[in-house]
Amino acid sequence: MFEANQLSLAIWLPIVGAIAVLATGNDQRAGLARIIALLVSIVTFLVTIPLYTAFDKASGNLQFIEHMPWISALNIKYSLGIDGIALLLILLTSFITIIVVISAWQVIREKVAQYMAAFLIMEGLMIGVFSATDAILFYVFWEAMLIPMFLIIGIWGGPNRIYATIKFFLYTLLGSLLMLVALVYLYFKSNGSFALADLYAVKLGLTEQIWLFMAFFMAFAVKIPMFPVHTWLPDAHVEAPTGGSVVLAAIMLKMGAYGFIRFNLPITPDASHTLSGFIIVLSLIAIVYIAMVALAQSDMKKLIAYSSISHMGFVTLGLFVFNKMAFEGAVIQMISHGFISGAMFLCVGVLYDRMHTRKMSDYGGVANTMPKFAAFMMLFAMANAGLPGTSGFVGEFLVILGVFQVNAWYAIIAGTTLILGAAYTLWMYKRVIFGAVSNDNVKALKDINSREGFFLLILTLTVLIMGLWPAPFLDTIHSSVDKVLALSSVTKL
Numbered sequence: 001m002f003e004a005n006q007l008s009l010a011i012w013l014p015i016v017g018a019i020a021v022l023a024t025g026n027d028q029r030a031g032l033a034r035i036i037a038l039l040v041s042i043v044t045f046l047v048t049i050p051l052y053t054a055f056d057k058a059s060g061n062l063q064f065i066e067h068m069p070w071i072s073a074l075n076i077k078y079s080l081g082i083d084g085i086a087l088l089l090i091l092l093t094s095f096i097t098i099i100v101v102i103s104a105w106q107v108i109r110e111k112v113a114q115y116m117a118a119f120l121i122m123e124g125l126m127i128g129v130f131s132a133t134d135a136i137l138f139y140v141f142w143e144a145m146l147i148p149m150f151l152i153i154g155i156w157g158g159p160n161r162i163y164a165t166i167k168f169f170l171y172t173l174l175g176s177l178l179m180l181v182a183l184v185y186l187y188f189k190s191n192g193s194f195a196l197a198d199l200y201a202v203k204l205g206l207t208e209q210i211w212l213f214m215a216f217f218m219a220f221a222v223k224i225p226m227f228p229v230h231t232w233l234p235d236a237h238v239e240a241p242t243g244g245s246v247v248l249a250a251i252m253l254k255m256g257a258y259g260f261i262r263f264n265l266p267i268t269p270d271a272s273h274t275l276s277g278f279i280i281v282l283s284l285i286a287i288v289y290i291a292m293v294a295l296a297q298s299d300m301k302k303l304i305a306y307s308s309i310s311h312m313g314f315v316t317l318g319l320f321v322f323n324k325m326a327f328e329g330a331v332i333q334m335i336s337h338g339f340i341s342g343a344m345f346l347c348v349g350v351l352y353d354r355m356h357t358r359k360m361s362d363y364g365g366v367a368n369t370m371p372k373f374a375a376f377m378m379l380f381a382m383a384n385a386g387l388p389g390t391s392g393f394v395g396e397f398l399v400i401l402g403v404f405q406v407n408a409w410y411a412i413i414a415g416t417t418l419i420l421g422a423a424y425t426l427w428m429y430k431r432v433i434f435g436a437v438s439n440d441n442v443k444a445l446k447d448i449n450s451r452e453g454f455f456l457l458i459l460t461l462t463v464l465i466m467g468l469w470p471a472p473f474l475d476t477i478h479s480s481v482d483k484v485l486a487l488s489s490v491t492k493l
Contacts, residue, residue, distance in 0.1 A: 006051060007064050007080040010090065011128045014044045014097070018120035021113050030112035034105060037116035041101045044123065045094040051087055057475050060084075060483030062133060070137070075192050080131040084480035085261060085331055088473060089130045089254055092338045095462075096250045097123040099455050100243040103346055106451070107242065107353050108156065115156060118148040119243060126251055130258060135183045135194040138262075142255070143176055149244065149252065157239040164232075164239035171222050171232040179219035179263075182212045186267070200266045204492050209271035216263045217279075223256030226316060227286040230309045237305035238358070242349030245301065249308050249341035254334045257315045265319070266487035272320070273488075279320040284413050286313030291420035295427070300348045300358045303428055304341065307384060310417060311337050311396075317414060318399040322488065326402025327481050332473055333395025336383075336466055340392050343380040343459040347373070350452055351432070355441050360431045364438035369445040374433045376448075376456040381429045383463045385422040391466035 017040030024033040055063060062081030070078040082090065100119055108115045125148070128141035146169060154165040187194055190202045204212070222229045233253075237245050265272050287310055294306035311333065318330025350373060351366070352358055367374035383390035386397075396418065404411035437443050448456065466473060 005066060006047070007066055007082065007127075007131045010044060010047050010051070010094070011080075011124050011131065013047060013124070014040055014120040014127075015124035017041075017044070018117035018124075021117040021120060024113045027110065027112055030109075033113035033116055034101075037101050037120060038098070040120055041094070041098045041123070045098055048090055048094040048127075051082065052091060052476075055084070055087055055476065057084065058479060060479035060481075065133075070134075074136075074187075074194075076136045076194055077134050078137060079134045079195065080137075081133045082131055083483065084477040085258070085484075086130040088331070088335050088476060089251070089258060090127050092254075092335055093123055093126045093130070093251050096246065096338065096342055099342065099346070099458065100246050102451060102455050103246070103349060104241075104243045107349070111155065115152070115241075115243075118152050119247065122148040122152075122247065126255070129255055133196050135186070135196060135199060135263075137194075138196075139176070139180060139183060142179075143173075145252070145255075146172055149248065152244040153236060153240045156241040157244070159239075160235070161239040164235040167232045168236045171225075171229065175219040175222035175229075178215040179259075182215035185212065196262065196266075200487060202267070202492070204268065204270075206270055206274065206493060209268040209492065210274065213264055213268040213271035213275060216259065216268070217275075220256040220259035220264070221282075223259065224253055224312045224316065225256070225309060226282050226313070227290060227309070228282075230286070230290070233309060234302045234305040237308075237345075238299060238301050242345060242352065245345040245349075246342045249304070249345055250338040253308060253312055254338065257312070257319065257330070257334055260316070260319055261484055265484055268492075269488045270491055270493055273322070276320040276322070279316055280410060283313045283317035283320070284410065286310060287317070287414055287417045288420065291417055291424065294424040295420070297424075298360055300351075300360060300428060300432070301345070302358075303424060304344045304348065304384075307344075307421070307424065308337065308341050310421065311341070311384075314396055314399050314414065314417070317403060317410070321403050321406045321410070322485065323402040323406050324481060324485060325405070326399050327485060328474060328477060329395050329398025329400075329402055331395075331477050331481065332391075332398060332466075332470060335473060336391035336395045336463075339459055339462045339466065340380060340383045340390075343456065343463065344384060346455065346459070347377045347380060350448060350456075354445055360428060362439070363432040363442060364435045365433075365442055366445065367433045368437050369442060370447045372453065373448045373456075376460060377429065377433060379460055379463065381425045383467070385425045386418050389464070389467050391463045391470075393467060394470045 065081040068078040125145040132138035291310040297303040318326040383392040
């Protein structure tokens with residue numbers, strides 16, 4: 001029974017746990033809320049581990065399948081199943097949530113139970129997005145996830161949080177509505193089915209496919225975010241509390257790319273090939289132009305937000321050149337970026353908790369007073385720049401190699417990001433960490449405590465293990481990538 005409902009357990013356990021956290025009531029029992037939230041997040045992570053251990057890596061088919069009627073009148077089912085790509089994203093989600101709960105332990109002092117519960121609900125909904133094999137179920141999880149994020153930024157965010165939340169909500173909602181229109185159209189084309197397997201089999205003309213592709217593209221491009229619909233992300237990051245930024249960068253951005261893998265490539269294969277040039281151009285603009293925008297930032301969070309957009313350009317580039325190596329690189333980049341961007345935002349969070357400023361000019365010489373922190377941040381900065389031996393290198397290297405086999409010029413342009421990425425990351429590091437102690441606030445800084453050291457050490461290990469030994473990650477996705485590429489190469493015309 002437990003095996004059969006493994007995915008449901010991973011989805012609903014954190015949501016039920018969130019209700020238990022909310023039941024602790026007001027901030028007088030904040031300590032209890034924190035402990036319950038931590039236990040729930042750890043148990044959820046432990047529940048997701050058997051998904052990996054029992055997963056058959058040789059098969060590209062969906063596994064851990066669950067199937068139940070939901071809205072019978074419209075033939076909408078509660079159906080779940082995962083392949084290797086979804087598996088890695090689920091493990092990333094359950095892992096990052098633990099880190100977020102620990103990182104907020106002493107920082108969040110008001111409405112603690114509500115804060116923790118919002119993250120647990122979001123964890124369940126995000127795992128739901130990666131597991132859903134019914135299009136409407138996917139859509140419900142996809143939309144519902146906006147609500148906790150909206151609350152996290154809107155309640156615990158910075159001074160301009162209302163502006164940032166509304167912008168974030170409107171952008172993502174508008175895109176999602178177009179996706180709903182596309183799904184309704186496909187429902188009628190498939191004789192009344194929302195099951196993804198049935199939608200993959202629907203015969204569609206090229207014009208139909210292009211329209212459907214663009215509808216899905218709008219929903220997913222906003223989420224990644226791709227150039228030119230990226231402007232909500234820096235605002236959301238700057239205003240979000242540290243935990244919100246971590247989840248936003250580490251997991252939510254990946255959902256857009258996951259949507260492309262699940263919807264665009266298999267449902268509209270001809271349109272995907274026809275419009276691949278358009279996607280590649282937008283990806284290269286994101287990689288180069290947004291990296292240059294990152295160079296101009298004075299706020300650390302904004303710089304890392306733009307860096308995320310640039311790195312996600314690699315993902316979309318790798319997906320749409322239809323090369324196995326580039327595709328696998330794109331998936332690895334999604335996971336790696338989850339660890340690295342999460343770690344970078346946590347580093348900024350550590351500094352912000354002490355000095356309540358994100359401006360680089362307010363720092364300088366932090367290494368003199370926080371040497372342990374400086375060492376951790378150095379490693380994450382190097383990983384962000386794509387240093388060999390870190391996880392940041394593996395994904396980008398595979399994408400560039402795969403893209404080179406398709407078009408050398410694309411690879412050369414994409415490769416410039418390794419220079420630009422190193423430029424803005426190291427420039428930030430130099431201004432904040434090195435040099436003489438510039439003011440009394442920096443002089444009074446205390447180095448990281450054991451709690452901060454713990455979560456930074458865990459992330460360090462993940463970045464290094466993935467960088468030095470990527471084989472377990474690659475072996476998990478080989479067959480799934482083959483399956484997606486096979487679906488995207490079959491014409492529907």
